[in-house]
Amino acid sequence: MKLAMAWVSLPLAVLLDFLTLRLALLLCPPLQAWDPLALAWGVALARWALLSLSAQAACGRGQGLPGGLRDALLPLAALLSLLLPSYVTLQALAQPRASPSELLHGWGRGDVFGLTYGVAGLVAVLWHQLFPAGKGDPRPSASLGRLLACMRPDLLRFVAIAGFLVLSSLGESGGPWLRARGGKAPCPVPCPPEPASPCPGARSDRNQLCVYTLDGSLWNRSRIRPPLPPLTLPRCPRPGDITSRVTADTDAVSEALSEKLNLLMWYGMRGVFLFGLMVQGSLRLALFTAVGLPLVLLVPKLSGKFHQSLAQRVQESLAKANEVAVETFQAMATVRSFANEEGAARRYGLRLQETYRLNKQEAAAYAASMWTNSLSGLALKVGILYYGGRLVTAGAVSTGDLVTFVLYEMQFTTAMEVLLSVYPSVQKAVGSSEKIFEYMERTPQISPHGTLAPPSLRGHLQVQDVWFSYPGRDDAPVLKGVSLELRPGEVTALVGPSGAGKTSLVALLERFYEPQRGRLLLDGRDLREYEHHYLHSKVALVSQKPVLFARSLHENIAYGLGGRSRQEVMGAARRANAHGFIARLSHGYDTDVGEMGGQISGGQRQGVAIARALLRDPRVLILDDATSALDTESQLWVEKEIYEGARAGRAVLLIAHRLSAVEQADRILVLEEGEIREQGTHQELLARRGSYWRLAQKQLNGDAGGGSDGGLGAGGP
Numbered sequence: 001m002k003l004a005m006a007w008v009s010l011p012l013a014v015l016l017d018f019l020t021l022r023l024a025l026l027l028c029p030p031l032q033a034w035d036p037l038a039l040a041w042g043v044a045l046a047r048w049a050l051l052s053l054s055a056q057a058a059c060g061r062g063q064g065l066p067g068g069l070r071d072a073l074l075p076l077a078a079l080l081s082l083l084l085p086s087y088v089t090l091q092a093l094a095q096p097r098a099s100p101s102e103l104l105h106g107w108g109r110g111d112v113f114g115l116t117y118g119v120a121g122l123v124a125v126l127w128h129q130l131f132p133a134g135k136g137d138p139r140p141s142a143s144l145g146r147l148l149a150c151m152r153p154d155l156l157r158f159v160a161i162a163g164f165l166v167l168s169s170l171g172e173s174g175g176p177w178l179r180a181r182g183g184k185a186p187c188p189v190p191c192p193p194e195p196a197s198p199c200p201g202a203r204s205d206r207n208q209l210c211v212y213t214l215d216g217s218l219w220n221r222s223r224i225r226p227p228l229p230p231l232t233l234p235r236c237p238r239p240g241d242i243t244s245r246v247t248a249d250t251d252a253v254s255e256a257l258s259e260k261l262n263l264l265m266w267y268g269m270r271g272v273f274l275f276g277l278m279v280q281g282s283l284r285l286a287l288f289t290a291v292g293l294p295l296v297l298l299v300p301k302l303s304g305k306f307h308q309s310l311a312q313r314v315q316e317s318l319a320k321a322n323e324v325a326v327e328t329f330q331a332m333a334t335v336r337s338f339a340n341e342e343g344a345a346r347r348y349g350l351r352l353q354e355t356y357r358l359n360k361q362e363a364a365a366y367a368a369s370m371w372t373n374s375l376s377g378l379a380l381k382v383g384i385l386y387y388g389g390r391l392v393t394a395g396a397v398s399t400g401d402l403v404t405f406v407l408y409e410m411q412f413t414t415a416m417e418v419l420l421s422v423y424p425s426v427q428k429a430v431g432s433s434e435k436i437f438e439y440m441e442r443t444p445q446i447s448p449h450g451t452l453a454p455p456s457l458r459g460h461l462q463v464q465d466v467w468f469s470y471p472g473r474d475d476a477p478v479l480k481g482v483s484l485e486l487r488p489g490e491v492t493a494l495v496g497p498s499g500a501g502k503t504s505l506v507a508l509l510e511r512f513y514e515p516q517r518g519r520l521l522l523d524g525r526d527l528r529e530y531e532h533h534y535l536h537s538k539v540a541l542v543s544q545k546p547v548l549f550a551r552s553l554h555e556n557i558a559y560g561l562g563g564r565s566r567q568e569v570m571g572a573a574r575r576a577n578a579h580g581f582i583a584r585l586s587h588g589y590d591t592d593v594g595e596m597g598g599q600i601s602g603g604q605r606q607g608v609a610i611a612r613a614l615l616r617d618p619r620v621l622i623l624d625d626a627t628s629a630l631d632t633e634s635q636l637w638v639e640k641e642i643y644e645g646a647r648a649g650r651a652v653l654l655i656a657h658r659l660s661a662v663e664q665a666d667r668i669l670v671l672e673e674g675e676i677r678e679q680g681t682h683q684e685l686l687a688r689r690g691s692y693w694r695l696a697q698k699q700l701n702g703d704a705g706g707g708s709d710g711g712l713g714a715g716g717p
């Protein structure tokens, strides 16, 4: 109903507007004594008031009106009312002899009225297309302005460049002006554009400064390098996607803008000056050019839209192809062991074919976009020549003024052409930047804003009635009301079959995820309150599959701790029983471990990872099946270290499949299907003959849930 009212009130307002105009025309003869210009402006203000009120009323009622239309109504009201008197005033100024009443003559005619509305509507559509409203735009600020904002640190330099541009444009634009007055022009013919290269040889001295400044340092891709992904692991973009954004997309944006931005700035500035001179030469012709210009700009905007969306799809498809390549190279050994090289290549080939298909479409769209750009520019040129010729014939413009105007207009059109040819590239950059900004604007689900960093920490960890399910799997809780406690000075063991939820619990303790219910407390304070770096220096994790980085062993052990001395690193390695193998390497601690630590064995990787955790001297140490690949000697050594650390006041959570590794723990918790089923010491649990006992039985029979040796110590059943 409201919507219908709005749609009715709009035509009503148009009708009223027409009647106002007719009334003004009727009143013209009785008001002969009035200055026609004053009359025109008076009528215009009355129309403005009427249309604005109607627009307000329509917006107020019609919540259902399209957002773009609602935003456009008020500016349209101003445009419709002020367009004609402005034009008439300009004409009166340009031709003082013409009678304003003559100029006003056609006002109330139905066709002129309709034309005015048509042109105003077209301008509104153009405006909406060229400068879409920011508010309510669901896209993450995909605009050139947003990209330019990245250059804020270089604002001063930017201002200096703008100053040089002004001077340079002034100098260049003075040519025809000098020629028209018999002076010597610096350039005998209007200089052709240089869209291909920003600095092709000697003729480009004028903008070399800009090129240097923009290419060299002002546009620095590091400004838009996406940050590392927030710790919302499952919803993170996939690695291939991130890689594509960090490399391909930022490169595309950087290259397009560093190459094209200086052209945009140079020709933009030049266009402004030339247009000013054109207005000075012939207002009518300049207005004609101004009317034709939005049409010329709209065509590339519309054709560029399609091209932009295709460019985005190409980037996405490239990211998918990247993902396959990265995944395959990372798991090369697995691919080889299953002799699936052809399969992997085929998969990559399919993805690349998709990219190629989109690339071809993009190339066609680019060509179409360039073609339409050129055609629209040409149409404007022909129109101006035709209209200029008619004005000369009618004697409205002198031949000298026309010559000057045409010279300016040719340069102006050239500048516009260059701008239009550069526009698709900038659009492509904006398309790529959309993806980057979308990624950068992701808000981490795990708040990193804790500030608590007490000077001393006991390391008392409590898990209270925690419920957790992975994002997107709300109906399958992995932890169901888990409660446990890690006390300083104690080793708490957590055992259970595969998939019971042990690693998921560790992920919560490390704050990779937030539980849906329940609390995680460290020394009585919520984990969320702790400062990120502090928390991870006090709570150290050695995970099931420790990841090493492609750098030296020293750097891997001291990872995240800044400069640590060789002595400290060696001390930690000794405690993890890793020093022996490291010392035997020809480069010792300086040995590079290769990508993902691939150049050392699995057991050695675990040793290094344990050393890395021990170097932090954490108050809480979490070992998630972290010794499974160690040899027996190393295992015993590390176990000794773990228990010694606990006796010294550390809280230890020991997760293991091999029950022999947890026999000595102060407390053993059995986790099954996300619930703590039993807890007690090894002896107590065996005596209870429950879940733990069954696990032990399975291991004895060699049917361990992921365990390897299944050994039970002296206390076994």
Ligand SMILES: Nc1ncnc2c1ncn2[C@@H]1O[C@H](COP(=O)(O)OP(=O)(O)OP(=O)(O)O)[C@@H](O)[C@H]1O
Pocket (backbone or CB within 6 Å): 234, 470, 473, 478, 496, 497, 498, 499, 500, 501, 502, 503, 504, 505, 544, 706
């Ligand atoms: N990132 C994830 N997204 C969704 N579900 C997951 C994810 N990681 C684990 N799961 C699921 O959560 C459940 C518990 O997995 P979890 O890794 O915690 O088990 P676990 O007890 O550590 O097993 P294991 O002893 O084999 O390491 C499993 O059913 C698993 O499929």
